Amino acid sequence: MEYYAESLSRAWQLLASGEPSLAIIVITSVSTSLAAVACAALVAIPVGVLVALARFRGKSALRHVLDALTALPTVVVGLVLYGLLSRRGLFGEFGLLFSPTAMIIGQAVLIAPLMANLVLGAVESCDPRLAETCRMLGANRWQQALLVTLEMRRAIVAATVLCFGRALGEVGVAMMLGGNIEGHTRTMTTAIALETSKGEFALALALGIVLVAAALLVNLALGRLRGAR
């Protein structure tokens, strides 16, 4: 217990000192996760809205696939993308492995199905009068999709915030595709794993505190979004 208290006190000191290496790790984590969320949103939001509004054969099969992808283990995503991005892989010539770009791609692939699923669920559960009113006002399919997206904006923002939280907290993709290179691809989660194994418990704990604070902020934002609905 004393070990714990001692480490915690050193962790606070590290945080208070504004240690540059610590700041770089936090910035890398936040920036890659934000970029991953932006990339995923570009695809996942339109897919979620359009699949929810459209009626087509195989829709339920597609939903099952999305559900399965949502539960995909992060190491499996890391593994598949590692194969594609490594020197001998399909996209090896771009030299992306162990770069922030590779981490962004990995995290985007990981969270896109979750985001699409959340948006799909939100749009499907919205008041049926919304779609009917769009039709009554003479909206075509595209105008209807746009109106529904705007109307469900709070739920959609909530979905992206939740996905940001997942990207920030995942470790498998960041480790396998980023490589945990100091000052380059070291994120909070990979640093915690590394520092703990090195016995640098205080630094790991300091990063853990930042991560928990970030998770709390994300939840606070979600709560506010849900309350405002």
Next chain:
Amino acid sequence: MALYELWDVRLVRAARTVLELPSLDIDEHVITALLGPNGAGKSTLLDALAGLLAPARGTLRYAGNVIDAQSRAALLRRVGYVSQQPWLFDRSVQANVELGLRLRGVTTPAARRRADAALAQLGIETLAARPARELSGGETQRVALARALALAPEVLLLDEPFNALDVTTVDTMKHVLRDLRTAGLRAVVFATHDATLALALADVTLHVSDGRVTRGKRMNLFGGAFDARRHAFDVGGVMVHVAGHIAGGTRIQIDPARIVVSSARLESSLRNVYAGQVIALATDDDGIHVTLDVGLRLQALLSRESVTALGLAPGHAVWAGFDPHAVRVY
């Protein structure tokens, strides 16, 4: 002339046949009420008239043209539809009213102008800047009507438009509806479960019940104007005394069961007494409907015994009387 013609139409919702309409016309330049209890299929019929619901069988014509899968979207753009619980978008009232116009490619300044005019028409221009989600039920109803009117539709379809409204607002809406008939609309169709409203506002009442639609009989309904000096309603020169304060009414209805028919003039408390003659007799489940010409074409509902005792037959001279309380003013 019929604006809508329905022939052998079956309307189905959630795999259940809601209405069977062997033949139904909805006339142009009139206000039509769909009168019936909740769940009778009034909204389903309105949906079909709007082009939101395709008939499972039969033909629906609008202005002479058959409405099919291709022309249904075009029909939707020609009608203004206000549903029972209208959906307003999560934006300002002004933006809601402009929305339909913007979707039709109307420029921003033109859309603003038309939205302003529609809001002013309903006397709710002060709501323009308010967030739509903060409105009361009655305000929501009126904003939805303004949104429909802003589109300058050919037909206005209203589903229970007076449900969420208070008494004063209902009065305003009655005036608006009457004005609309002369405002370039080809028809107004509204659904209601309130027979009084149907009588007050509609020229034609269609009864919707048990999956069928039947044309209502308009018994003893007369148009005219109130003469304050004599406290009576002037129906084409025939004065009808009414009870209570009724300024502003434009129609009266006389309860057929409360008309007293006699072979000689009665000394009685009845304030409305007229001499005339019997035109026709018709028997139905309620009794015998005696049609009288007393300057007005009156229908009295009498028992068989009364008709036999008086020996009523077409051509007989009679007196008809009723109390002011037998008259309802709309």
